[in-house]
Amino acid sequence: MKISIKNSEEIKKMRISGKLASQVLEMITPYVVAGITTEHLDYICHNYIVEKQNAIPACLGYQGFPKSTCISVNEVVCHGIPNNTELKHGDIVNIDVTIIKNQYHADTSKMFIVGNTNSIAKKLCYTAKKILYETFSVIKPNIPINIIGKTIQKNIHKTPFSIVTEYCGHGIGKEFHEDPYILHYFNKNNKILFKEGMVFTIEPIINSGKSDVICMDDSWTIKTKDNSLSAQYEHTILVTKNGCEILTKRKTENIKNIYINM
Known part of the structure; x- marks a missing residue:
C-alpha cells in the first residue's frame, strides 16, 4: 500500500478542486424541486463544471459510468444514474459530485429533501450528516485511521x-481512488496512522x-x-498538523456550531 502525502503545491491545487466541488452542490440547490428529472439536474451540473468552472466532471466515463454526477433517490444507496424520472414531493436525494481541476480530484455529496417529507426521512438525513461531522474531531496525525x-x-x-x-471512503488526489481506504464501521486496521498531508474522503451511508444492499442490472x-x-x-478531508481541514466545506456549513448543538 502506497499512501500519497501531498506537498504544499498539491494541497493548494486540492483546495481549489475542493472549493469548486462544493460550489456545484451550492449551485444546484435551488433546482432540486418536484417535477425536475435527475437527468436534467445532471445536465445543469455538467454545464456548470465544464463551462463555468473550466473543470472536468470525474464521474463521466469513469469505468464506463454514463453521467457527470451520481444522483441517488430514496432507496438508492449510491451510484444512481441520472435518468428521466421526475422528483416528487417527499423524496430524499443524494447528489455526489467529483471534479478534476489542474489534474487533482475532489469528491463530495449531500442530501436534498424535495418539499416536505416524513419525520423518519428527515431524521435519517440529519443523522447521516451528524455521523459524518462527528468524525472530524478525531482526525489528527499519528492516530490510527480505524x-x-x-x-x-x-x-x-x-x-x-x-x-x-x-462502500468506504478513499484516498484522493491525482487519482479518483487512492490508498488508504476508510472503512465506516469498526475494524482492526490500527497499523495505518493519519499523517499530515494525507487527503481522503469520508462518506458513510x-x-x-x-x-x-443489492446491485441493479x-x-x-x-x-x-x-x-x-x-x-x-x-x-474530502486533509490531515493538518493539529487536526484536519475540510476541503469541500460549503459556505452554508457551520460545522463548529453543529458540534456544539449536538
Missing part, C-alpha cells in the same frame, strides 16, 4: 439506523432499515435490499 470506523459505529448504535459496510445502481430509505453525506 478511529473513523469506531466513531461512526459507536454513534450509529445510538440510532435506529444501520450503516452500509460494502446509513439506511432506515437493514444494512443489506445496470451494474451501477445500488439499492437497499429491503427498500428502506438511504442517506449519505461526503467530504
Whole structure:
C-alpha cells in the first residue's frame, strides 16, 4: 500500500478542486424541486463544471459510468444514474459530485429533501450528516485511521439506523481512488496512522432499515435490499498538523456550531 502525502503545491491545487466541488452542490440547490428529472439536474451540473468552472466532471466515463454526477433517490444507496424520472414531493436525494481541476480530484455529496417529507426521512438525513461531522474531531496525525470506523459505529448504535459496510471512503488526489481506504464501521486496521498531508474522503451511508444492499442490472445502481430509505453525506478531508481541514466545506456549513448543538 502506497499512501500519497501531498506537498504544499498539491494541497493548494486540492483546495481549489475542493472549493469548486462544493460550489456545484451550492449551485444546484435551488433546482432540486418536484417535477425536475435527475437527468436534467445532471445536465445543469455538467454545464456548470465544464463551462463555468473550466473543470472536468470525474464521474463521466469513469469505468464506463454514463453521467457527470451520481444522483441517488430514496432507496438508492449510491451510484444512481441520472435518468428521466421526475422528483416528487417527499423524496430524499443524494447528489455526489467529483471534479478534476489542474489534474487533482475532489469528491463530495449531500442530501436534498424535495418539499416536505416524513419525520423518519428527515431524521435519517440529519443523522447521516451528524455521523459524518462527528468524525472530524478525531482526525489528527499519528492516530490510527480505524478511529473513523469506531466513531461512526459507536454513534450509529445510538440510532435506529444501520450503516452500509460494502462502500468506504478513499484516498484522493491525482487519482479518483487512492490508498488508504476508510472503512465506516469498526475494524482492526490500527497499523495505518493519519499523517499530515494525507487527503481522503469520508462518506458513510446509513439506511432506515437493514444494512443489506443489492446491485441493479445496470451494474451501477445500488439499492437497499429491503427498500428502506438511504442517506449519505461526503467530504474530502486533509490531515493538518493539529487536526484536519475540510476541503469541500460549503459556505452554508457551520460545522463548529453543529458540534456544539449536538
